[in-house]
Amino acid sequence: MKSCSVFVLMAALLLAMASGAQPTLFTYQGQLNASNAAANGLYDFQFQLVDTNANPVSAPLTNAPVAVTNGFFTTTLDFGATVFNGSNLWLQVGVRNYGNTNAYTLLSPLQQITSAPYAIRAIYADNASNAMFLTVPLQTTNLTGTVSVSNLPSNVAFLNSNETFSGVVNLTNSGNTISGNGSGLYNLNPTNLLGIIPDAHLSTNVALQSDTVLNFAGSVASTNFSGGGHGLTNVPGAFFWVTVSGSSASANPNVGYICTNNFTPVTIKLPASPSVGDTYKIAGIGDAGWIVTQNTNQQIFAANLSSSVGQSWIAAFGSGYWTGVAISSDGTHIAAADAGSYIYTSTNSGSTWTNWNNASGTADWSGIASSADGTHLIASIGYTPYFTGSGGVYFSINSGVNWQPTPLSSQEWSAVASSANGTNLVAVSRTDGIWISSTGPAGTWNYVANSISGGTSYYWTSVASSSSGAVLVAVEVNGHITTTTNYGANWAYIAAGLPWASVSCSSDGSRMVATTTAGAIYLSTDYGAFWSQENSPVSGSLNAVASSSDGSRLAAAAGGTSGSATGNIYGSGDSGATWSQLAGAPVASWSAIASSADGSVLAATAYQGDVYVSSQSSTTTGTNGYLFGAQHSTIELLYVGNNQFLPLSSEGTVRAY
Numbered sequence: 001m002k003s004c005s006v007f008v009l010m011a012a013l014l015l016a017m018a019s020g021a022q023p024t025l026f027t028y029q030g031q032l033n034a035s036n037a038a039a040n041g042l043y044d045f046q047f048q049l050v051d052t053n054a055n056p057v058s059a060p061l062t063n064a065p066v067a068v069t070n071g072f073f074t075t076t077l078d079f080g081a082t083v084f085n086g087s088n089l090w091l092q093v094g095v096r097n098y099g100n101t102n103a104y105t106l107l108s109p110l111q112q113i114t115s116a117p118y119a120i121r122a123i124y125a126d127n128a129s130n131a132m133f134l135t136v137p138l139q140t141t142n143l144t145g146t147v148s149v150s151n152l153p154s155n156v157a158f159l160n161s162n163e164t165f166s167g168v169v170n171l172t173n174s175g176n177t178i179s180g181n182g183s184g185l186y187n188l189n190p191t192n193l194l195g196i197i198p199d200a201h202l203s204t205n206v207a208l209q210s211d212t213v214l215n216f217a218g219s220v221a222s223t224n225f226s227g228g229g230h231g232l233t234n235v236p237g238a239f240f241w242v243t244v245s246g247s248s249a250s251a252n253p254n255v256g257y258i259c260t261n262n263f264t265p266v267t268i269k270l271p272a273s274p275s276v277g278d279t280y281k282i283a284g285i286g287d288a289g290w291i292v293t294q295n296t297n298q299q300i301f302a303a304n305l306s307s308s309v310g311q312s313w314i315a316a317f318g319s320g321y322w323t324g325v326a327i328s329s330d331g332t333h334i335a336a337a338d339a340g341s342y343i344y345t346s347t348n349s350g351s352t353w354t355n356w357n358n359a360s361g362t363a364d365w366s367g368i369a370s371s372a373d374g375t376h377l378i379a380s381i382g383y384t385p386y387f388t389g390s391g392g393v394y395f396s397i398n399s400g401v402n403w404q405p406t407p408l409s410s411q412e413w414s415a416v417a418s419s420a421n422g423t424n425l426v427a428v429s430r431t432d433g434i435w436i437s438s439t440g441p442a443g444t445w446n447y448v449a450n451s452i453s454g455g456t457s458y459y460w461t462s463v464a465s466s467s468s469g470a471v472l473v474a475v476e477v478n479g480h481i482t483t484t485t486n487y488g489a490n491w492a493y494i495a496a497g498l499p500w501a502s503v504s505c506s507s508d509g510s511r512m513v514a515t516t517t518a519g520a521i522y523l524s525t526d527y528g529a530f531w532s533q534e535n536s537p538v539s540g541s542l543n544a545v546a547s548s549s550d551g552s553r554l555a556a557a558a559g560g561t562s563g564s565a566t567g568n569i570y571g572s573g574d575s576g577a578t579w580s581q582l583a584g585a586p587v588a589s590w591s592a593i594a595s596s597a598d599g600s601v602l603a604a605t606a607y608q609g610d611v612y613v614s615s616q617s618s619t620t621t622g623t624n625g626y627l628f629g630a631q632h633s634t635i636e637l638l639y640v641g642n643n644q645f646l647p648l649s650s651e652g653t654v655r656a657y
Contacts, residue, residue, distance in 0.1 A: 025078045031071045032095065038071030042098035047077055049089050050110065058083050065098040089113040239279075244268075251292075253278035253639075262287040265628070269293045274639040279648070283634045292627040292635065300619040300627055300637065300645045302600065302656035310555055310571045310582040310602050312655050315610040316350030322605030323384045326370035326377065327594040329420070329549070331601025333374020334594075335400060336611050337365035339387065343379055345400040349601065350613035356400045364389035367415040369425075372467065372597070375399050376422025378406075378441055380413035383430040385461075385501070385517075385543060386591075386607055388412065393427050395441035406441045417465035417472070420507070424469025424487065428460035434474055436488045448488050462502040464512070467549070471509025473528050475500030481514065483528035492528065504547040504554075507597070511551030513576060515542030521556060523576045536579035540567050546595035546602065551575055553599030555582075557590030559607060569593070569604060584614065584655070619656045628655045 028047070032039040042065035049058040063075045083089070091111040094104025149158070157163045199208060207214050241256040242249070248267040249257060253274060259266035265288045270280065272295045284290045294300065317336065324337035334346045341362055346353045364387065368379040377400055381391025393408040393416065412430040419425070425437045427445075437445045458476040465472050473483045479497040484490060499517040506512075512524040514531070519538040522531045540558035547554050552575045559567030569585040572578060588606035595602055602614040619625030629635055633652025637645045647654075 024081050025076055027074060028077050028091075029072070029074045030093070032068050032073060033071055039068045040070065041068060042066065043068055043073070044096050044098055044100065044104070045073075045075060046094035046104045048092045048094075049079055049083055049113070050092050051090075052088050054090070054092075054110070057089065084113075239281075241281075245286075251280050253280065256281035256283065257290075259284050259288075259290040260286040264288050266290045267293055270295060270298060270637075270645065272296075276639060276641045278639040280637045280639075280645075281634070282629065282637075284629050284631050284652070287631050289628065289630045289633065291629075292637070294619065294621075294623060294625050296622055297643045298645070299621045299625060299643060300656065301647065302618055302627070302654075310569060310585060310614045312584045312657060313582075313586065313604075313612045313614045314350070316346070316603075316613040317344060317353050317611035319608065319610055320605075321386070322607060322609070322611060323366050323386070323591050324368040324379070324415075325592040325594045325603050325605045325611065326368045327596055327601065327603045328370055328374030329372040329597035331596035331615060333370065333399060334603050334611075334613065335368050335370055335374075335377050335379075336592075336603075336605055337368040337379055339364045339366065339384055339389075341365075343368065343377075343400060343403075344611075345377075347374070347399060349615055350603065350611065353611075354400070356396075356403065363391055366413060367592075369416045369418040369465075371418055371422030372420035376418065376441075378416045378418055378422075378425055378427075379403075380416045380427055382411060382413035384414065384591075385541075388430075393441075397422070404442065406437075406445065408435060408445055414460060415462045417463045419465055419469030420467035424465065426463050426465055426469075426472055426474075426488075428463045428474050430459045430461070433458070434460060434463070434482075434488075436472070438469070438487060446488065448491065461500065464503050464505045466505060466509030467507040468509075471505065471527060473503050473505055473509075473512050473514075475503045475514055477501070477517070481528065481531070483512075485509065485527055494528070494531070496522075496531065498522075501541060501543050502545045502556075504545045506547055506551035507549035511547065511575065513545050513547055513551075513554055513556075515545045515556050517541040517543075519558065521545075521576065521579065534576050534579065536570060537581060538570055538579070543567075543591055544593040544604070546593045548595055548599030549597040553595065554579075555593055555595060555599075555602055555604075557593040557604050559589035559591060569602075582614075585612070626657050628657065629653070 032043065044062065044064035045066050046060050046062050048056055048060040051057050058079045061077055061079070066073050066075050091113060093107045093111065095107060096102055096104050239254055239256065241258060243258045243260060244266050245260045246266070247261060247264045248269070251257070251268050251270050253271070257268050259282065266286070268282055268290060270292065282290050282292060292300070320338040321340050322336055323339045326335045327333065332347060332349050334350055336344050338344065343356050343365060344353045345356060363381045366380050366382045366384045368377060370377055375398060377396045378393065380393045382389050390410050390412045392410050393406045393413055394403045395406055396403045408427060411432050414428055414430045416425065416427045423438065423440050425441055427435045434448045435445045436448060437443050458480055459478060460474050460476045463472065463474040470487050471483070471485050472488060473481065475481050477499050479495060479499065481494040481496060481500065483492045498520065501515050501517045503512065503514040510525065510527055512528050514522045519540055519542055521534045521536050521538065521542065523534055524531045538556065538558060542556045542558050544557040545554065552573065554572040554576050556570045557567065567588060567590045569582045569590060570579050571582045588609045591605050591607040593602065593604040600615065604612050606612070619627060627635060630653045633650070633654055635650050635654055636648040638648050640646050
């Protein structure tokens with residue numbers, strides 16, 4: 001192998017190859033002689049680009065095998081684009097027999113790279129008509145003319161457009177200025193502003209000395225405050241009083257209001273968003289008194305306003321021959337018995353009522369009692385002060401939905417009583433003594449009249465039970481009282497010689513109260529061992545009496561035996577020491593009365609009248625609820641959270657609505 005001749009491809013052929021899928025590939029044609037004759041067969045070729053000093057500038061390319069026919073061969077070479085950078089290049093060719101592992105024989109002379117392969121660079125370099133394939137930076141000094149806006153990137157800022165910069169724009173030269181109205185500028189350093197900003201251009205959150213009222217959402221601290229200080233809060237030991245002669249005022253925390261209006265009650269509205277622990281006081285000096293109003297969802301507890309209990313009454317159900325009423329300990333469940341009609345119940349403090357005619361149909365109901373939760377009821381048919389009848393005793397264990405008879409036979413049953421759980425029961429008959437059960441209404445009933453001196457000659461009219469059922473007290477119209485403290489195993493007998501009408505006791509049975517048809521009220525604080533008469537303004541027959549669970553709040557109802565509407569309701573908030581007529585109750589022939597455990601809810605029935613409910617456990621929730629205080633009455637309210645206010649103290653007549 002002595003020499004080879006190289007023939008360069010025509011430009012048209014090279015361009016055609018450049019427009020293909022691999023634009024850096026070009027064809028190389030040569031002629032190879034072996035032993036001074038044209039070579040034939042398969043050969044291994046190696047190609048490499050070198051510079052003027054024969055230094056390699058590319059990696060060697062090996063093409064094997066390459067067919068050589070009559071000395072001519074054709075192969076393709078691809079050195080990439082970057083090697084063709086415009087400098088002078090030569091092609092070094094090596095050859096050996098196909099399959100031979102000896103070193104390549106380098107042919108000479110080197111073959112200079114002429115313009116045809118450099119067409120590769122033309123595609124990627126300075127093409128004036130199309131530079132989309134440039135792979136090296138183009139010097140900006142080589143650009144002529146103006147670049148159109150459409151050829152610039154979207155991140156370029158233009159003088160004729162509104163621009164938003166994502167970073168910080170710094171004007172470092174002291175002579176730089178910005179002109180215009182500056183309406184969109186922000187984060188300006190106030191020290192760079194000249195002049196005084198008008199009040200109208202300040203935020204509404206800026207406090208001005210010219211403002212007559214300033215309300216700060218946070219704490220305000222100062223070494224010296226001057227003025228009256230009304231409305232200040234969190235001042236240790238400080239409480240301020242304000243005199244209100246007008247018709248209304250908005251309450252501020254830890255402030256008292258002295259209401260002096262003689263013609264219109266002064267309305268004090270509680271704040272919409274008080275803080276726990278805020279205290280408010282109201283005192284009525286003027287003739288018109290005062291009113292405390294509420295905001296949405298607010299409520300004032302009124303159960304401990306003893307003077308207000310029973311002052312406002314609502315006719316909760318229509319007219320009937322009502323003879324008995326019972327109430328649950330929380331005042332929500334109420335049951336009323338109608339002589340000559342049915343039993344009616346309410347589970348929402350008297351707002352709505354249900355007629356249960358499946359008890360025994362139309363009957364002469366004489367009494368009714370309830371368990372503490374209002375689910376267990378027991379009712380009797382028979383004698384009342386208004387008529388004489390007979391019948392049985394019925395019970396319900398589902399708030400009056402279904403009724404069943406007890407084993408007690410038909411006779412003149414006058415009253416019933418129940419323990420808190422509805423299991424220990426007692427029923428009294430006008431003609432047949434006392435019956436008790438410790439196994440529920442459907443269980444065994446024991447006749448205990450023989451345990452009481454005198455046997456069955458007593459006309460029992462009323463009976464009461466402690467919450468456990470261990471303590472019982474019964475009275476009869478001919479002047480006798482009997483008590484037991486051990487579930488009826490033993491009885492004590494007292495002959496007082498008074499026409500007893502009704503009896504009630506505290507939840508533990510230690511405090512008892514009894515009334516007579518002559519208007520007398522008697523109290524016992526030792527389980528009925530000793531009784532004392534209390535002074536009271538009562539006139540008429542006290543047909544019914546009720547007690548709170550602790551015996552501190554008492555209520556007695558008066559009415560004529562003929563059903564004439566001449567009676568009133570009387571109350572005591574000091575365990576019966578003093579009594580007063582409840583001015584809010586209508587005049588009626590009151591037949592029965594019952595009290596919730598705390599004494600805040602009263603239910604009373606009028607014979608040939610309505611069922612009435614007086615509930616001061618709290619004001620009506622929301623803007624319709626309010627407290628009213630007459631002249632010389634006071635109230636102190638504490639906000640305890642959850643939209644609720646608790647009276648701490650009161651004086652005079654305060655009524656809740």
